[in-house]
Amino acid sequence: MSRLDDCYNVFDLRDAAKRRLPKAIFEFVDRSTEDEVALKNNRAAFERIKLRHRSLVDVSNRTTKTMLFGKEISMPMAIAPTGAAGLCWHEGELELAKAAAKAKIPFTLATGAMTNMEKIAREANFRLWFQLYVWKQRDLSYGLIERAKNAGFEALIVTTDTIVPPNREYNARNGFNIPFQPNVRFTLDIMKKPEWFANVLVKYLTSIGMPRNENYPPQYQRALRADPKMFDVMRQDNLNWEDVKIFRDKWPGILMLKGINRVDDALKAISYGVDGIIVSNHGGRNMDSAAATIDMLPEIAQAVGDKITVLLDSGIRRGSDVAKAVALGAKCVLTGRATLYGTAVGGEAGASKAVGIIKTELDKTMAYTGCNGIDEITTDIFFGDRARNSMVGA
């Protein structure tokens, strides 16, 4: 706990996570792809946007609460799907989901998670979203959709920006891969972090065995060190709009596409009856030349208007980032790394800390800019026009 007490922002949580996790796992969470240009640019784009104080507005009754898909949440933030929460902490997804439920924000469970969705639904039920990677053998994906429906998940998020496995060179360098290939380098790495070994890996080994992708179809639900040939089954480079049509028919709840970066794709999503799109470059983890999501957001938000709910992720580390995204038309942001760092440091308590830090920062930004409610956050609080903002320091 004292470790958490020393963390005052998400960057502190990151440093603490770095000390605790085996290097390979930390880098899997923390790094992105190739030269990490997209990762840096995501951050820089937020930092370039400058705001103005508004003076003398009584903000003593301000609130970060907002409505999303017709229901209230405590702030415009949801937990992004991430595959590694279960490696950051024993049953990390459950810890993170519990923190989200307590904070009254939605939690997205990834297809690649290591805790099964039924257990999450039983133990951490606030608003649960399920993220879907679509596989070559579509029946398997349909099976997953049925499971999510039966478990009572509110939304289905189809990831559309991961056509091919990304170039994450550092994973190969670290000897880290999912499925686990426990080579000499990774084993040595683990030995340097005995606390992680004892509190995460040993707990799995003495209970359920090697952690597995609990939400994969049964015939592929092997332990993480399973046969890498599985990747052929998981190929998704033929995913297309026809699939979205089928998902729309199969899924009566909220349907979102994650990784929309173009106006034409956004408009198409509306015509396919999609409820929400997430402007995302996968945290800079897929295509290193991807534009910053906060730079792409305005044209997409303007093009779709009120016809679809726009969300954004990739690069959120501070509460002010949330305010900037909302000002530019996002109804909500997703945090991946920020809340994973917290999970890695203190499980549910750490995840709660991360959410709390960002919420406090958002609250302060609202107070300084004179906004009492989320719907009052507009580009009126920006300094100058956006084009000029984004050039400052460029």
Place this chain on the structure above:
Amino acid sequence: MSALDDCFNIADLREAAKRRLPKGVFEFVDRATEDHLALAANRSAFEDVKLRHRSLVDVSNRSTKTMLFGKPAALPMVIAPTGAAGLCWYRGELALAKAAAAAGIPLTLSTASMTAMETIAEQAGGRLWFQLYVWKRRDLSYQIIERAKAAGYEALIVTVDSAVPPNREYNSRNGFALPFSPNPRFLMDIARHPSWTLGVMGRYLTTIGMPKHENYPAEFQGTITSGAAGRVDAMRIDSLNWDDIARFRDMWPGVLMLKGVNRIDDSIKAIGYGVDGIIVSNHGGRNMDSAAATLDVLPEIVGAVGDKCTVIVDSGVRRGADIVKAVALGAKAVLTGRATLYGTAVAGQEGAAKAIGIIKTEMDKTMAYTGLNAVHEISTDIFYDDWRSNHY
């Protein structure tokens, strides 16, 4: 003394202050908030403005003197309100006030200062301004205003950019907070700085005792270690609004200023409420880390208010050239916070005088190079090309 002799600019004074002060106190003065983006933006905005030499103008009779609210000042600079001068030096506010009076520039005393406003008025003299944090219990603030009026303060500055306590993570990390909570980390820090411990804290303890917030209302005037029950809630200021300004205007016959105005609409509104001056400020980058650089915000605000209101700017002034740039863009004066505090921390009144002197000399040289004999001659005519093209 030798410490001061080795200081040739504000950056040197900063280094010397860093050596002398406990880390908790130094960082409270020196750092800003969150990722220090606003602090960096403030500085780079000044540095990005490029000037041109003007040749062959006789500048042998130049002067940095100017008029501010109808009275002379030796240069267009004023000491900003800061809460920590009394921690940088034994009775630091008084030392700073004496230096300002001797230099012929106004001093602003902060609500959070540790020397009573009456003491400053009696012992330092000069042009005195008082900065007000408004509290939830408005009557407490009204008492303070009456005190400032009775003590003969020329101006009242209402801070309007601090709706909520800022995110200054380093203070928590350093175990530094006001009121002091003497935790192990900060005590270790103090132990490593014996000259400060003896010269500042020791002198307080052997004379007036632990310093207090002498300008707080009596019921909240705890020492800086004890605080006072209920103070945190009583000091909440997130309900501050324009009705309060109307009230202050009624109560305060002198010069009334708002500090932390960053928007055209707020500036126009200030004029409507009979405010005499607005200070374009982001609190030295100490409150909202996404805040735009004040020098960038200044021109449009000056353009909007014209001569109807006196515009002053602060946040980032470290060199005399910065004052020239701010004046060229329409500011009638600048405020310095950190720059003069560094000097105070190194050598009290003498150090503060040194900081003012350095900036004045630099400003004088900038005027000479750009061919200007008087402050009213400073305009964007001395800027290289369109100044905005410099910046972007």
